[in-house]
Amino acid sequence: MKYLGLGFYNRAAVQALAPERLAAVMRQCEPHVAAIGALPQLELHAGLAERSKQILRTGKQIKVMDGPYAESKEVVGAVLLIDADSFDEAVRIAQLHPTTQVPDGEALGWRMELHPVHFLNGASLATDDAAAARA
Numbered sequence: 001m002k003y004l005g006l007g008f009y010n011r012a013a014v015q016a017l018a019p020e021r022l023a024a025v026m027r028q029c030e031p032h033v034a035a036i037g038a039l040p041q042l043e044l045h046a047g048l049a050e051r052s053k054q055i056l057r058t059g060k061q062i063k064v065m066d067g068p069y070a071e072s073k074e075v076v077g078a079v080l081l082i083d084a085d086s087f088d089e090a091v092r093i094a095q096l097h098p099t100t101q102v103p104d105g106e107a108l109g110w111r112m113e114l115h116p117v118h119f120l121n122g123a124s125l126a127t128d129d130a131a132a133a134r135a
Contacts, residue, residue: 001083002116002125003080003116003117005115006114008113010075025104032098035096043082046079052066052067053067074109082114091114
């Protein structure tokens with residue numbers, strides 16, 4: 001089964017750090033990035049730039065707006081795609097990510113959210129949710 005991890009951070013807390021302090025925190029991530037990256041269950045680990053575009057439909061129009069957005073306190077900074085036998089296994093893997101392993105990340109609002117993936121590249125996928133519904 002596939003699981004999507006979203007790593008969040010608090011934009012204001014990160015922007016308040018001096019550049020050299022932020023660089024020092026990011027260096028603390030390196031051994032954790034290496035450890036999780038070595039796992040065969042990790043199919044994707046991407047760090048995202050803050051710059052973004054929001055694309056939405058309103059009525060009959062599709063609108064594109066530049067981000068980031070002032071009203072957004074949290075920003076997605078990392079994405080994981082994990083192939084695991086269970087949600088519990090995916091949680092164990094996601095816990096290895098710097099969002100939960102680097103103590104200084106707590107003050108920066110780092111956190112990981114994990115979601116079962118039920119649709120990928122045009123195909124429906126089995127999820128723990130479907131198995132739980134049958135039980």
